[in-house]
Amino acid sequence: MVCKEEEIINKFVDFFREYINNSGERAYLQELLKTVEHKQKSIQISWVDLHAFDPDLAEDLIKNPSEVIPCAEDAVQIVLHEHSPSYEVLPYIHVRFYNVGLPKLPHEVGLSDANHLIQVEGIITRISEAKPFVEKAVFVCKDCGNEMIRLQKPYEPLIKPSKCDLCGSKNIELDTNKSRFVYFQSSRLQDPPEVSREILSSSLECILLDDLANSAVPGERVRLTGVLRLIPNYKNKYSMTLKEIFEVNNIENIQKDWDEEDITNEDIQRFHEEAQRPDFKERLIRSIAPSVPGYGSVKEGLILALLRGGISEESAGNLGIRDRIHVLIAFEDPTIGSQLLEFIYKIAPKPILVREGTGTNLTILQKADKITGGRAIEAGATVLATGGTVLVEGFEKIGHLEDIFTVIRDGEVVLTGEFNIIIPAKSTIIASSRLKSGYFDLKKDPLDQIFPVRGLSSYFGLIYVIPDMPETKLDGKIADYVLGLERDKKNAQRAPYGIDFLRKFIAYAKNLKPKLSQEAAEYLKQYYLKLRRWYASEREIGETLIPIRISILQLYTLVNLAIAHAKLHLRNTVTVEDARAAVEVFERAYGIIGISTNLEANLEDILMKSTRRKRSREEVLIDVIKQLENETEYGAPKDLVVDKARKLNLNEKEIINILTELKHEGVIYEPREGYYRTL
Numbered sequence: 001m002v003c004k005e006e007e008i009i010n011k012f013v014d015f016f017r018e019y020i021n022n023s024g025e026r027a028y029l030q031e032l033l034k035t036v037e038h039k040q041k042s043i044q045i046s047w048v049d050l051h052a053f054d055p056d057l058a059e060d061l062i063k064n065p066s067e068v069i070p071c072a073e074d075a076v077q078i079v080l081h082e083h084s085p086s087y088e089v090l091p092y093i094h095v096r097f098y099n100v101g102l103p104k105l106p107h108e109v110g111l112s113d114a115n116h117l118i119q120v121e122g123i124i125t126r127i128s129e130a131k132p133f134v135e136k137a138v139f140v141c142k143d144c145g146n147e148m149i150r151l152q153k154p155y156e157p158l159i160k161p162s163k164c165d166l167c168g169s170k171n172i173e174l175d176t177n178k179s180r181f182v183y184f185q186s187s188r189l190q191d192p193p194e195v196s197r198e199i200l201s202s203s204l205e206c207i208l209l210d211d212l213a214n215s216a217v218p219g220e221r222v223r224l225t226g227v228l229r230l231i232p233n234y235k236n237k238y239s240m241t242l243k244e245i246f247e248v249n250n251i252e253n254i255q256k257d258w259d260e261e262d263i264t265n266e267d268i269q270r271f272h273e274e275a276q277r278p279d280f281k282e283r284l285i286r287s288i289a290p291s292v293p294g295y296g297s298v299k300e301g302l303i304l305a306l307l308r309g310g311i312s313e314e315s316a317g318n319l320g321i322r323d324r325i326h327v328l329i330a331f332e333d334p335t336i337g338s339q340l341l342e343f344i345y346k347i348a349p350k351p352i353l354v355r356e357g358t359g360t361n362l363t364i365l366q367k368a369d370k371i372t373g374g375r376a377i378e379a380g381a382t383v384l385a386t387g388g389t390v391l392v393e394g395f396e397k398i399g400h401l402e403d404i405f406t407v408i409r410d411g412e413v414v415l416t417g418e419f420n421i422i423i424p425a426k427s428t429i430i431a432s433s434r435l436k437s438g439y440f441d442l443k444k445d446p447l448d449q450i451f452p453v454r455g456l457s458s459y460f461g462l463i464y465v466i467p468d469m470p471e472t473k474l475d476g477k478i479a480d481y482v483l484g485l486e487r488d489k490k491n492a493q494r495a496p497y498g499i500d501f502l503r504k505f506i507a508y509a510k511n512l513k514p515k516l517s518q519e520a521a522e523y524l525k526q527y528y529l530k531l532r533r534w535y536a537s538e539r540e541i542g543e544t545l546i547p548i549r550i551s552i553l554q555l556y557t558l559v560n561l562a563i564a565h566a567k568l569h570l571r572n573t574v575t576v577e578d579a580r581a582a583v584e585v586f587e588r589a590y591g592i593i594g595i596s597t598n599l600e601a602n603l604e605d606i607l608m609k610s611t612r613r614k615r616s617r618e619e620v621l622i623d624v625i626k627q628l629e630n631e632t633e634y635g636a637p638k639d640l641v642v643d644k645a646r647k648l649n650l651n652e653k654e655i656i657n658i659l660t661e662l663k664h665e666g667v668i669y670e671p672r673e674g675y676y677r678t679l
Contacts (some may be wrong), residue, residue, distance in 0.1 A: 008068055011057045012075030018052050024496065031075065033083060037091055041074070041211040042252065044092040046100075065117040065227050069095060069249065071323075092180070094210065096250035097225050106191050107202035109246075113228045120204065121254070122225045124386055126188035129374035129418050130213040133173070133184030143169040147178070154184050154207050155231050155371070182210035186371040188378075189224060189246070193352045193385055197345065205371070206246045207570065215251050217423050218364070218379030219386050225250040250302045263504050271505055274497075283496035284568070289343035290495040292336055297588035301327055301462045302340070304388060304585060305428055307510045307567045309560025323410050326429040327561050328395070328460040332467050337432030339512045341391045343432060345500040349510060350388020352381040354661055356397040362390070363403050364413045364423065375418055376606075382407050385427035395431035408459045429460075458661070461557035462589040514566040516559065520579040522563065527553045527583055558582050618667075621645055621658055625668060625676045634675035641676060 028045065051058035051067035061068045072095040080090050083358050103119040124245045139148045141164035150159045163170050190196075190203040206224065208215070226248040232239060271418050274280055281300070288299040305325040320658045331337040345353045353531040354362065361380035369376035380389045382404075392398060407413055411426040456463055495503075531550045561582035566574040624644050638659075643656045659676070 004068070005071055008060070008071040009055070009075045009078070011054055013073045013078050015050065015053050015057070017078045019049060020600055021049075029079070029083075032079060032093070034045070034086060036080060036091060037090070041092075042096050044096045044098060046099045047097050048099045048678060050097075057412075059145065061097070062117050065249070066115065069097075093424065097346075098223075098250050098252060100225050103223055105195060105202075106189055106204045107195075107199055109202075109204060109244075112232075115227060115229050117225065117227055117249070117323060119223055119225050120189060122204075122221070122264040123192045124187055124216045124220050124379070125190045125203065125223055125384060126186075126217050126376055126378045127214075127218060128186045128369035128372045128376040129676075130183040130185045131372045131374050132181050133209070134179050135175075135182045138175045138179035139172050139177040140175045141167060141169050142171040142173060143167055146171075147175070149656070155211065155229065158668060171419040172315065180609070183213035184209055184372060185213040186369055186376070187216065189222070189292070190384075192221065192389060193350045204244065204246045206248050207252075207371075208248050212248055212251055216253065217421055219383040219423055219425070223252040224248050226254075226459050263508055265601070267504050268508065271508055272570055275568075281568060284502075285485050287495040287502060289362060291343075292339050295336070295466070297585070298329060298340070298464050298466070301325075301464070301585055302344055302430060302563055303506075304564035305430055305462070306344070306506050307564040310563040310567075311512055321339065321561060322409075322426070322556075324411070324428045325461040325557065326408055326431075326459060327462045328431050328433060328434055328456065329464045329466065330433045332435055333432050334394075334432070336466070341393050341430065341432055344389070345391050346499050347506060348389035348391065348426075348430075349507055350385050352385045352388070352390050354381050354390060354392045356394030360397060363400070363407050363413065363425070365453060372521075376413065377419055379423070381404065382425040382427050382429070383423055386424050387426065387430075387432060389428045391560075392429065392431040395433045405459050416515045419658045423433060430459075435465075449504075458551075458553055461560065462585070464589050486604050509567045511568060512567045512570065513575050514571050515565055516563065519576045521559075521561055523576050523579040524555070524558050524582070527579075528558065554586075558586055561585050618658055618662060619653065620669065623677060625678055626663060629677050632675065634672040635670075635677040636675060638674045638676065 004011050016028050016032060017026070019026065019028050026045070028049075034039075047058055047061070050061065057068075061072075073093065076093045077090055078094060084090070085291045097117065098119075100117055100119045104113075106120060106122050109118070109452065133154055134152055137150045137152055137159070139150065140146070144164060144167040144437045146166040148161050148165055148373070150161065152159055160174075161172060164172060185208040187206045187208055188203050189206055191199070191201045195201075206226070224246065226246050228243040229245045229247055231245050233243065236657060274283075277283065284303060285296050285299045289431040305327045309323040309325060319377055329337055329340070329342055341353065343349050361378065362382050363380045364383065367376050367378055367382065382391075398404065407425045411424065413423045413425050415423065442478045451668055494559075531554065538593050559581075559582075562578045563572050565578040565585075569578075571578070612634050621641070624641055628640050628644070630642065631637065635645070641659070642652055642655050646652060659668070663670065671677055
C-alpha cells in the first residue's frame with residue numbers, strides 16, 4: 001500500500017514529466033534541466049499550472065505546504081536522476097511557487113492563514129546580515145560511528161539527539177562536512193505607505209533561506225509566497241503567547257503602484273475634460289487645504305512637487321540631477337505648515353508623514369537583529385517612499401541633518417561593511433520648518449533664520465519663508481472659516497475637487513512623460529543666463545546678501561517645474577507657457593525669501609531689494625583661500641584658513657559648515673585632504 005507521502009511524490013514526478021504548456025513543450029522538465037545546467041538552486045512553479053494538471057494536488061499544497069513542498073523537492077531528485085545519471089551527487093533544488101491565489105497585505109494576514117501557503121504583498125523595511133545556518137544537521141556518535149540526521153528550523157532551538165540511537169552513548173557531535181548549510185536572513189514586510197494612510201500599519205517578520213537571502217533590499221516592493229508559522233516564546237517557557245513568523249518560499253520583485261489600480265477609464269476621461277477648463281489650475285489650487293485660505297503660490301509649488309519633473313539621471317550626465325522637486329516651507333505660524341502637510345498626506349503618491357519626536361528614521365539605521373544574532377538595517381522614510389513623497393513636519397528638529405541632506409541630494413543611501421549595498425531613496429521631500437527664533441526678523445538673512453546650514457538651494461528646489469504679516473483680507477477669510485461664518489454666506493468658498501479626485505489625478509498625471517520643446521528650452525536658457533549675469537555682478541560688488549547660489553541646480557529645478565506644469569495640464573509637450581509658469585513659481589518662492597510684497601516683480605528686482613550687509617561669509621572665506629592658496633603646492637592649509645577666518649569674526653563651526661557647502665557647490669576643491677583651492 002502506497003503511503004500518502006509516496007503518492008504526493010509520484011504526482012509531482014508525473015507533473016515534471018508530463019506537464020505540457022500552450023506551446024506543446026514540457027516546460028517544467030526543460031526548466032529543471034536548465035536549472036541544473038546553470039547551477040541554480042531553485043525552480044519556480046506557477047500554482048495555476050499545477051492546478052490545471054492536478055487540482056487535488058494543488059489544493060493539498062495550499063492546505064499542507066509543510067508536507068507537500070518536501071515531497072515536490074524529493075520528486076525533483078527522482079526526475080534529475082532519470083535525466084542525469086552521471087551525477088555522483090545530485091544538486092539539491094528548491095521548489096518555489098507563485099500565483100498562489102489573490103495576494104494579501106500584511107494587515108490582512110490572520111490566524112486562519114497559519115500553516116497554509118499564501119501570498120503577501122508589501123514593502124521590505126528591514127533585512128539582517130545573511131548568516132550560515134545548518135538546515136540538515138548530521139550528528140555522529142564518536143563511540144560507534146552511527147549517523148543521525150535532524151532537520152532544523154531557523155526559528156526554533158537546535159534539535160540534537162540526547163544520546164545515540166544505536167548504542168545509547170552521549171558522546172555525540174555535529175559533523176559539519178556531512179551537514180547541509182545554507183544562508184539564513186531575517187526581514188520585515190510592511191504595508192505600503194499609501195495603504196498605511198488609511199489604516200494602522202502592520203508588518204510580518206520573515207525568514208529567508210539559501211538563495212532567497214540577499215534577494216531583496218529595504219524599500220523594494222515584493223510579493224512573497226510562504227507559510228505563516230505560530231512560534232512559542234522559547235525564552236519564556238511560561239508564556240502563553242505566540243509570535244508570527246512568515247517562512248518565505250518565493251520572492252517576486254514587483255513595480256506595482258497601488259495608487260493607480262483604482263483609476264478607471266471614466267476617471268481618465270474626466271481628468272482630460274477638467275484639464276481643458278481655462279481655470280483648471282486655479283481650481284486645483286483652491287482645492288488644496290481649503291481650511292487654509294490663501295497661500296496660493298505655496299500650494300501651486302506643492303502640486304508641482306507631487307507631479308515631479310522628468311529629467312532622467314542618464315540625461316543629466318554625472319551631475320546626479322534628480323527629477324524630484326524638494327520643497328522647504330518655513331512658517332512663522334507653524335500651525336499653517338502642519339495643516340498643509342496633513343492635507344498633502346491625503347493626496348500624495350506613496351506618502352509617509354514624519355513628525356518631530358516620533359522617532360521615525362529618515363535614512364537607514366543599523367541595529368542588532370534578534371532572530372539571526374547579527375546586524376540588521378532598517379529603512380527610513382526616504383527609502384520606503386521611493387517614487388512617492390515624504391512629508392516632514394518640524395524638519396529642523398529631526399536630527400542627523402547631514403545624512404539627510406546627502407540622501408536628498410543623491411537619492412540613495414550607500415552602505416559599506418557587512419552589507420555593502422546601495423539603496424535607492426528617490427522620494428520627494430516636502431518639509432515644514434519653524435524659524436529658529438520663533439519669529440521673523442526683517443533685518444536678518446532669511447535663510448539663516450531656518451537652518452545653520454548653508455546652500456539650502458542645493459538640496460531644495462523651492463524654499464518658502466512665510467512671515468506672519470497682518471493681511472486684512474486673508475485674515476478675515478481665516479477668521480470666517482474658524483468661526484463658521486462662511487456658512488452664512490451665499491457664495492461660501494468650497495473646494496472644486498475632493499480628495500478622491502485629487503489623489504487619482506496626481507497618481508495619473510505624475511506618470512506622464514511630456515517632452516521639452518525647443519521653444520520652452522530656449523526660454524528657460526535665456527532666463528537662467530539672466531540669473532547668472534545678475535549673480536556674477538552681485539558677487540563682484542560683494543555687498544548684497546544673495547539668498548541662493550545661482551548654479552546649474554536652479555536650471556534643473558526650472559526644467560522640472562516646467563515639466564510638472566505640463567503634466568498638470570496633461571500635455572504631451574512642455575510649452576513656452578509651461579516654462580513661463582515655472583519661472584513664476586520659482587520667482588514667487590525666492591521672492592518671498594527676498595521679503596518682497598510685490599510677488600509679480602522680476603526675480604532680479606526682488607533679490608536686489610534683499611537685506612544687505614558688507615560682505616557675505618562665503619565671500620570672506622573664498623577671499624581667505626585665494627590669499628593663502630599659494631602658500632603650499634597643494635593650496636591653502638585648512639588650519640590657516642580657519643585661523644584667519646576666525647580673526648574676521650567667524651566661529652570655527654560656521655567656517656567648517658561653509659567650507660563643506662562650498663565644496664558641494666563646486667566653488668572650491670581639495671587637491672589634497674586638508675588643503676583648499678578656488679575654481
